[in-house]
Amino acid sequence: MSYYYNLKIQFNESALEDQIMTYCLLFNASGFSEDIMETNASHRLMNVYFESEPDKELIQKLKDLNLTFDLEKSENKDWTESWKQGIEPFQLVESASSDFKNIWVVPSWCETPEKAQTIITMDPGMAFGTGTHETTQLVAEALGSVEVKGKTVLDVGTGTGLLAIVASFMGAEKIAVTDNDVSTHHVAKENFVNNSVENVEFKNADLSLIDNQYDIVVANIIDGVLIDLQDELVSKTKNEGFLILSGICKERDPVFSEAFDFSKFNILSIHKKSEWLCYVCQKILD
Numbered sequence: 001m002s003y004y005y006n007l008k009i010q011f012n013e014s015a016l017e018d019q020i021m022t023y024c025l026l027f028n029a030s031g032f033s034e035d036i037m038e039t040n041a042s043h044r045l046m047n048v049y050f051e052s053e054p055d056k057e058l059i060q061k062l063k064d065l066n067l068t069f070d071l072e073k074s075e076n077k078d079w080t081e082s083w084k085q086g087i088e089p090f091q092l093v094e095s096a097s098s099d100f101k102n103i104w105v106v107p108s109w110c111e112t113p114e115k116a117q118t119i120i121t122m123d124p125g126m127a128f129g130t131g132t133h134e135t136t137q138l139v140a141e142a143l144g145s146v147e148v149k150g151k152t153v154l155d156v157g158t159g160t161g162l163l164a165i166v167a168s169f170m171g172a173e174k175i176a177v178t179d180n181d182v183s184t185h186h187v188a189k190e191n192f193v194n195n196s197v198e199n200v201e202f203k204n205a206d207l208s209l210i211d212n213q214y215d216i217v218v219a220n221i222i223d224g225v226l227i228d229l230q231d232e233l234v235s236k237t238k239n240e241g242f243l244i245l246s247g248i249c250k251e252r253d254p255v256f257s258e259a260f261d262f263s264k265f266n267i268l269s270i271h272k273k274s275e276w277l278c279y280v281c282q283k284i285l286d
């Protein structure tokens with residue numbers, strides 16, 4: 001008989017979420033059920049699934065972070081179903097105006113809800129980029145607030161490619177994507193094919209090697225990395241173009257807004273969802 005292992009991790013600080021996911025992926029996590037994470041400002045629960053017993057080093061790392069967690073071992077026959085349970089089609093943006101509010105993300109095993117008009121097929125096999133995370137939804141919402149039709153877009157840290165697909169559905173002329181984690185590339189490429197998105201080009205993973213400038217640059221990456229990449233992000237944005245930055249944790253915003261040089265931009269709006277912020281800026285000069 002074979003088994004799967006479910007690590008149920010509780011944490012209070014949203015900033016820990018990326019760190020937990022990164023550790024678990026390093027130690028061969030097979031899936032995360034973000035959708036059944038109980039989320040409020042002070043308490044979170046993340047289910048992480050493993051096909052073999054989680055490595056002792058991972059357990060020690062979680063202990064070092066002072067996390068509370070339980071490990072459940074179950075018969076393997078339940079594994080796929082248990083992971084899929086609770087993962088349902090969802091509307092990517094709840095409050096936008098225009099056609100955009102009708103974009104839904106529908107896992108391949110689910111029926112398409114009648115009210116879903118535009119459908120992105122995306123299987124939540126990866127930790128990030130299936131649209132269930134607030135930071136992704138904020139960028140999707142922000143894209144709804146600028147003119148995307150006929151524009152060129154650069155998606156930095158594309159992950160599963162979801163935001164590039166959204167931009168394409170919104171009428172972008174061409175989209176360039178990049179991600180420094182090469183293991184994401186085949187997932188994104190598969191998602192582009194599955195959603196019949198043909199106007200996307202994979203760029204070299206190193207942002208500094210991209211020569212072009214774009215009408216819209218989006219980057220949903222944790223705030224510290226946005227700060228590190230700021231010169232590149234700024235230089236890749238055309239004059240009067242838009243820079244959309246997400247992944248900024250509210251409690252770290254004072255540090256972020258101080259460290260990121262917005263002197264070449266007007267900040268048009270800051271979108272908020274639970275503990276996350278997304279900046280929409282327009283470049284005024286180069």
Ligand SMILES: C[S@@+](CC[C@H](N)C(=O)[O-])C[C@H]1O[C@@H](n2cnc3c(N)ncnc32)[C@H](O)[C@@H]1O
Nearest residue numbers: 128129136156157158159179180181220221225
């Ligand atoms: C938070 S995920 C966002 C995924 C997807 N864009 C979304 O919004 O759902 C961040 C992504 O940025 C990538 N990343 C991190 N640092 C990067 C860098 N310096 N250059 C390019 N991509 C990076 C990660 O590999 C990951 O896929």
